[in-house]
Amino acid sequence: MAPGVGKTSAMLQAARKEQAEGVDIVVGCVNTHGSPDTNLLLVGLEQLAGRNGRLAVDALDAMNLDAALARAPRILLVDDLAQSNAAGARHVKRYQDVLELLDAGIDIYTTVNVQHFESRADAVRQITGIEVTQRIPDSLLDLADEIELIDLTPAALRKRLAEGKVHAPEGAEVAGNTFFRIGNLMALREMALRLTAEHVDHQLQDYMEVKRIAGPWKSGERLMVAVSPSPFSEEVIRWTRRMAYNLEAPWFAASIETSTRLTAAQREMLTKNLELVRTLGGEVVTAAGEDIVAGLLRLAQQRNATQIIVGRPLHTRLRDWLHGGSLVERLIQAGGTTDIYVVSGQKEATTRAPRPPFAITQSHSTWQDYGWAFVIVTCVTALLLAADLTVPWITYQAVGLISLLAVLLIAVYLGRGPALLAASASAVSWNYLFMHPRFTFAIAALEDIILFLLYFAIALFAGTLTARLRTRERQAQHNADRTTALYTLAHETATAVNMDDVLRTAVEQIGRVFDADVAIMLTHAGKLAKNVHPSSTLTVGDRDTGVATWTFENNRPAGRHTATLPQASAQFRPLSTPGRTVGVLGVRTRQPGRLSFDQEVLLETFTSQVALVIERELLDEAAEQAVMLRESERLYTTLLNSISHELRTPIATIAGAASSMLDPNTALNSTSRTELAVEIESAAERLNRLVENLLDMSRLDAGRLQLKVEWCDISDVAGVALRRLQGEIAGRPLTVVIEPAIPLVKMDFVLMEQVLVNLLDNACSYTPADSALDITAAAEGEWVRLDISDRGPGIPAHALERIFEKFYRVPGTAAGGTGLGLSICRGLVEAHGGTLTVQPRAGGGTTFSIRLPVSSPPPPVKEATL
Amino acid sequence: MTEGPHILIVDDEIQIRRFLRISLEANDYRVFEADSGDNALAQAVLHRPDVIILDMNLPDMSGVEVLRRLREWTTTPVVMLSVRAADLDKVSALDAGADDYLTKPFSTVELLARLRVALRHMTPQTPEPVLTFGDVQIDLARRLVTRGGEAVKLTPTEYALLRLLAQHPGRVLTHRQILSEVWGPQYVDELHYLRVYFGQLRQKLESNPALPKLIVTEPGVGYRLIAD
Numbered sequence A: 001m002a003p004g005v006g007k008t009s010a011m012l013q014a015a016r017k018e019q020a021e022g023v024d025i026v027v028g029c030v031n032t033h034g035s036p037d038t039n040l041l042l043v044g045l046e047q048l049a050g051r052n053g054r055l056a057v058d059a060l061d062a063m064n065l066d067a068a069l070a071r072a073p074r075i076l077l078v079d080d081l082a083q084s085n086a087a088g089a090r091h092v093k094r095y096q097d098v099l100e101l102l103d104a105g106i107d108i109y110t111t112v113n114v115q116h117f118e119s120r121a122d123a124v125r126q127i128t129g130i131e132v133t134q135r136i137p138d139s140l141l142d143l144a145d146e147i148e149l150i151d152l153t154p155a156a157l158r159k160r161l162a163e164g165k166v167h168a169p170e171g172a173e174v175a176g177n178t179f180f181r182i183g184n185l186m187a188l189r190e191m192a193l194r195l196t197a198e199h200v201d202h203q204l205q206d207y208m209e210v211k212r213i214a215g216p217w218k219s220g221e222r223l224m225v226a227v228s229p230s231p232f233s234e235e236v237i238r239w240t241r242r243m244a245y246n247l248e249a250p251w252f253a254a255s256i257e258t259s260t261r262l263t264a265a266q267r268e269m270l271t272k273n274l275e276l277v278r279t280l281g282g283e284v285v286t287a288a289g290e291d292i293v294a295g296l297l298r299l300a301q302q303r304n305a306t307q308i309i310v311g312r313p314l315h316t317r318l319r320d321w322l323h324g325g326s327l328v329e330r331l332i333q334a335g336g337t338t339d340i341y342v343v344s345g346q347k348e349a350t351t352r353a354p355r356p357p358f359a360i361t362q363s364h365s366t367w368q369d370y371g372w373a374f375v376i377v378t379c380v381t382a383l384l385l386a387a388d389l390t391v392p393w394i395t396y397q398a399v400g401l402i403s404l405l406a407v408l409l410i411a412v413y414l415g416r417g418p419a420l421l422a423a424s425a426s427a428v429s430w431n432y433l434f435m436h437p438r439f440t441f442a443i444a445a446l447e448d449i450i451l452f453l454l455y456f457a458i459a460l461f462a463g464t465l466t467a468r469l470r471t472r473e474r475q476a477q478h479n480a481d482r483t484t485a486l487y488t489l490a491h492e493t494a495t496a497v498n499m500d501d502v503l504r505t506a507v508e509q510i511g512r513v514f515d516a517d518v519a520i521m522l523t524h525a526g527k528l529a530k531n532v533h534p535s536s537t538l539t540v541g542d543r544d545t546g547v548a549t550w551t552f553e554n555n556r557p558a559g560r561h562t563a564t565l566p567q568a569s570a571q572f573r574p575l576s577t578p579g580r581t582v583g584v585l586g587v588r589t590r591q592p593g594r595l596s597f598d599q600e601v602l603l604e605t606f607t608s609q610v611a612l613v614i615e616r617e618l619l620d621e622a623a624e625q626a627v628m629l630r631e632s633e634r635l636y637t638t639l640l641n642s643i644s645h646e647l648r649t650p651i652a653t654i655a656g657a658a659s660s661m662l663d664p665n666t667a668l669n670s671t672s673r674t675e676l677a678v679e680i681e682s683a684a685e686r687l688n689r690l691v692e693n694l695l696d697m698s699r700l701d702a703g704r705l706q707l708k709v710e711w712c713d714i715s716d717v718a719g720v721a722l723r724r725l726q727g728e729i730a731g732r733p734l735t736v737v738i739e740p741a742i743p744l745v746k747m748d749f750v751l752m753e754q755v756l757v758n759l760l761d762n763a764c765s766y767t768p769a770d771s772a773l774d775i776t777a778a779a780e781g782e783w784v785r786l787d788i789s790d791r792g793p794g795i796p797a798h799a800l801e802r803i804f805e806k807f808y809r810v811p812g813t814a815a816g817g818t819g820l821g822l823s824i825c826r827g828l829v830e831a832h833g834g835t836l837t838v839q840p841r842a843g844g845g846t847t848f849s850i851r852l853p854v855s856s857p858p859p860p861v862k863e864a865t866l
Numbered sequence B: 001m002t003e004g005p006h007i008l009i010v011d012d013e014i015q016i017r018r019f020l021r022i023s024l025e026a027n028d029y030r031v032f033e034a035d036s037g038d039n040a041l042a043q044a045v046l047h048r049p050d051v052i053i054l055d056m057n058l059p060d061m062s063g064v065e066v067l068r069r070l071r072e073w074t075t076t077p078v079v080m081l082s083v084r085a086a087d088l089d090k091v092s093a094l095d096a097g098a099d100d101y102l103t104k105p106f107s108t109v110e111l112l113a114r115l116r117v118a119l120r121h122m123t124p125q126t127p128e129p130v131l132t133f134g135d136v137q138i139d140l141a142r143r144l145v146t147r148g149g150e151a152v153k154l155t156p157t158e159y160a161l162l163r164l165l166a167q168h169p170g171r172v173l174t175h176r177q178i179l180s181e182v183w184g185p186q187y188v189d190e191l192h193y194l195r196v197y198f199g200q201l202r203q204k205l206e207s208n209p210a211l212p213k214l215i216v217t218e219p220g221v222g223y224r225l226i227a228d
Helices: A007-020 A036-042 A065-071 A094-103 A118-128 A139-143 A154-162 A169-178 A182-210 A233-247 A264-279 A292-302 A317-322 A327-334 A367-390 A396-414 A416-434 A446-495 A499-514 A542-554 A597-662 A664-668 A670-701 A714-724 A749-766 A821-831 B014-026 B037-047 B063-071 B087-095 B108-122 B156-167 B175-182 B191-205
Strands: A025-029 A075-078 A107-110 A223-226 A251-257 A283-288 A307-311 A339-343 A516-524 A571-576 A581-589 A710-712 A734-738 A745-747 A773-780 A783-790 A835-840 A846-853 B006-010 B030-034 B051-055 B078-083 B100-104 B130-133 B136-139 B144-147 B172-174 B215-218 B222-225
Touching (some): A007 A036, A025 A065, A065 A094, A094 A107, A154 A182, A223 A292, A233 A307, A233 A339, A264 A283, A283 A292, A292 A327, A307 A327, A327 A339, A367 A396, A367 A416, A396 A416, A396 A446, A416 A446, A446 A499, A499 A516, A499 A581, A499 A597, A542 A571, A571 A597, A597 A664, A597 A670, A664 A670, A670 A749, A710 A749, A710 B191, A714 A734, A714 A749, A714 A783, A714 B215, A749 A821, A749 A846, A821 A835, B014 B030, B037 B063, B051 B063, B051 B108, B063 B078, B063 B087, B078 B087, B078 B108, B100 B108, B156 B175, B156 B222, B175 B191, B175 B222
Parallel strands (some): A223 A251, A223 A307, A251 A283, A307 A339
Antiparallel strands (some): A710 A745, A783 A846, B172 B222, B215 B222
16 A cells, blocks of 8 residues: 555565465565564564675665575565666566566565556556656556555554654655655555455456356457557556456557657657557557558557547647647547547646657758758859849749749758748748849739749648658658568578578578677577577677576566666567577667667567577478488388398308207217308308498488598409409309509499499399309590499399389399398499499390599609609 | 417407407417406506407407507507408507407408417518519519519519518508508508509519409508418
C-alpha cells in the first residue's frame, strides 16, 4: 500500500513460518531501514552475501544475482521489487533479477508498494502530485501466485510514522509533510485494495474456468490504442492496459507513420511511448499512410480490434476544421461498429515536454536550407532584373512565372519552410522590382493586384504541395529501402548453399543496412559456442561473451542500449525461432546513439529472418545426416549378411584343421599334419585378404582415403603384385608386356598394388587353373593404360557394368568372395583420377583396363656425383 | 657357443608371443618376452639380447619410441612388426635405426630369414672382395659386375646403387637412406631417381625384369637385394 505499513516484517514473518516447516528459504536482500524489530526477525534466516561481500540488508546494495542462482533455494526473499539496481549490476531493475530467478525455477517472496505499478503511476501523480520514478510492469502482478495485501489504516500509519517506526526519524518529518498526508494515504489504500480485488477476481475467474463453472460471459474484446509522438499517449497507453486487464482482453498499440517529418524530440517521444507499450506487455503494430484515421481503421480491421482508444486532441477547433474535421470526429464517423474511446490528457503534462521551437514547420529543414532558398531567390531575381533591363520583350508576367518555377524547385529540394520563405520573398521582390509602378510596393492596376495575390497564393499552395509530395516520396523511398533490404536478406540467404554462406550474407547485409559491426555466435552441443563465427566483423571479448551467453540462456536481448548489462560494448539479440534459440547476434553500430524505433523494428525482423534461415540450415544438415545414417545402416546390414559367410568359412577351416592336428591319430601321420597346416595357412590368408578389403572399403566410404602419391614405375607395381600372388599364379602361362618407354606415373604405390592384386586374384579365382594371364601396359596420349586379361569363361553381358557395384556377385559364380573387391578397385583407381573398365576379350575371356592420367613428365634425373 | 642367440620378443598380444616362442625355441633361440615398452627397455638391459622383435603398437608407447630409446645405448639389431597400410610408421622406424620389418601376418620362414640377416649383420665380417647373388657376381675391388660370367656395363650411379644394396644383403634400405647415401642428403625426396635407375639395373641384371628376383621393391618403403 505505502511505505511503512510493515511489508518487510510481514514477509519475514511468512518466511519464518515456512522455515519452521522445513522449507529451504534464503534471504536475497532486505531493507530493514535500521529498524530493530525487523532486524530481530532476520535472526536465524540464511542470508546471501551481497555483491560487495556484506550481507545484503542495505537496499542500495544490489542483490548478488549469481550467488542466488548458484544457491538455488526453494524460496528466495527479495525485498522492494521496484528498486533500481546499483550501477554495474547485470540488470538495471531489480524486477529483472526476479524474472531471471523465476525462470531458474526459484520461488520468490517480494514486497512492493502500489504506486510503483506502471498503470497506477498517473493516478498516483494526479492524487499526490508526486512523480513516481521507480516503476515496474503490471505484468509482474500476473506472475504472482499469491498476493497478500498489507493493510494499515492511514491513522495507524501516521502514528507509526510519528513513533519513528517508518524510515529514519529525520526523513519522516520531510516525508510526512508531502507524501504521508491523510488524503494521499487514503487514496493509496483504496488503490491497493482495488488492485488486489481485481487480481482476486481474476483468480476466481480462472478457477471457475478450470473447474468448468459457467461464469459470466467472456468478452471477445481486443483493444487497440493509437500511439502518437504526444506526451499524453503515455497516459492513454496505461489506461488501455488497465482496461484490457479488467476486460481480460488482448491489446496492442498502433502507430501510423505519415509523411509529416518528426523532430528529434518527437521521434524520441514516440520511441519512448512505444517502449512503454512493450514494457506493459503490449504488441506494437506500425503502418504507413497519409491519413491517420484510415490507417488506424485499417489496422483495427486487420487485427480484429473491437475498441479503439485515442487521446483527446489538444489543438484548436480551427486546425481541426482546416484538416477536414478532428481526428476523433472522423474516427467516430468512419469507425462503424468499432467502439471508440477518447481519453483526456492532463493539462500539466504539456509542461513536461515542451514543443521544440521549430516544430511548427514540421520539417527537418535546417538554417542552411533557408539560407540557400534566400540565395536562390536573390540570384534568380538579379538575373531576371538584368534580363529585364537588356531584353525588351520580357514582360513582368513572364518574370512572375519564372520566379514561380524557382519556388517549386526550392520546394522539391529544400522542403516546405524554405519554399514558403521563397514564395514570400519572390512575391515581394516581384511587386517591388517588376510591377508598375516599379521600385515601389504600390500596385497601379486592379488586374495587377489580382495577379499579385494569385501569384502569392499559387506560390504558397504549390510550394506546400510539392514539398509534401517530395516528403511522401522520401517516405516511400524509405519504406522501399526497408523492403528491399529485407528482400535482399531473404533472397540472398535463401540462395546461400551452406551455413557459412548464410551467415556471411547475413553479417554483410545487417552490417550494411545498420552501418554496424556484426557477430554471429552459434550453438555447440546445446551451449553457445565461445567463438564467433568466422564471417563475423565484430570481435567479441570475454566480457561480451558473458553477455551473449546470458542472452542465449534467457532468450532476451542484452548489452548496449538495453536494460540488461548495458555497459557491454555491443548489443546482443537471441536468434530465436518458435522452437528454440539457434544462436546470438551481436551488433555494434558505428554511430554512438541508439537505433531509432524504426530501425529497432527492422533489426528485429532481420534477426528473426536470420534465425529462421539458420534453423532451416540446421534442419537440412540434420536431415542429411539422417539420410546418411539410414544409408550406412542399410550397407551395414548387407555387409554383415555378406561377410558373415565369408568370415565363417576360413574360421571353420582353421578351427577344424587345428583340432584334427590335436587328435593323436592324425598327429602321428606327418603327411596329414602338413596338409592340415597348409589348409590353415591358406584359410588365414583368405581371412587376411577379407579384412584388408573391409579396411580399404571403410576408408574409401568414409572419404578418409589419403593418397600418398609418388612417382612410380608401372612395371615395378606389377612386379610387386605378381610377387605377392606367386602361389596363385604358379602354373599359369603368364606374359607381361610393358612398353619400355612408358613414363613414370604419379600414384599411391601401395594402393595401386592392391588394385592389381585384387584384379589378378579375381582372375585366378574365376578362370581355369591352367588358363593364360596377360598383362600389358602402354602409354596412350595423356594416359597410361594397363590391361589385365584372362582366358576364362567371360562375364555375361548384362553383368558387365554391375560387377563394380558393392556386394554384387555374378549369379552362378562359385561360393567365396564378398562382392567388394572390384568395387574397391574402381574406388581406388577413381581416387587417382583414373578409370577402371571391363570388356569381353576377343577370342574368349575378359579384359580389365586401368587408365591413369599422366600429369606432367617427372623432373629430369641426375647422375650421382661419386 | 652351445646356446643359440638370445632374442627379446616385444608384443602386447600373448598369442603372438606364444607362437613366436614356440617357433623360435624350436630353432634354438633363447627367448625372453616383454608386453610393454617399459618392460622391453628393462629386459633389454637385463638380458642383453642378440636381436629384438619389436611390435609397432604397444600399450604404453609406440614401437618407434622404444626403438629410439634402445638406440641411445645399443646397436642390437631390431626387427619391427607392423600391419599393412602403416608405411609411414615402417619408414620412420627404419630411418630411426630399425634393421628390418615384417608385416603381420607373416610366416615363420620369413621371420627366420629376416632374423638370420639381422644377426649376420651384427657379426663382424672380413669384407669379401667378391659378392655373389644368384648368377650375378660383384667384384668390389675391380668394380666389375658379371652376370652368368659375362661382364655387365653399369653407369657409375647404377654401380653405386648395386654396391650399396650388396653391402646390406637381404636388408631393406629406405628410399631416404639410398638417396642420401648415393646422391647426398639434399636429394632425399627425389624418389623418381630411384624408379629410373632401379628400372635400368633390373633391365641389365634380371632375367625377367617384370618379375624381379634380385632387386625387390618394398612398396612404400624402399628396396632390398635378395641374398639367397
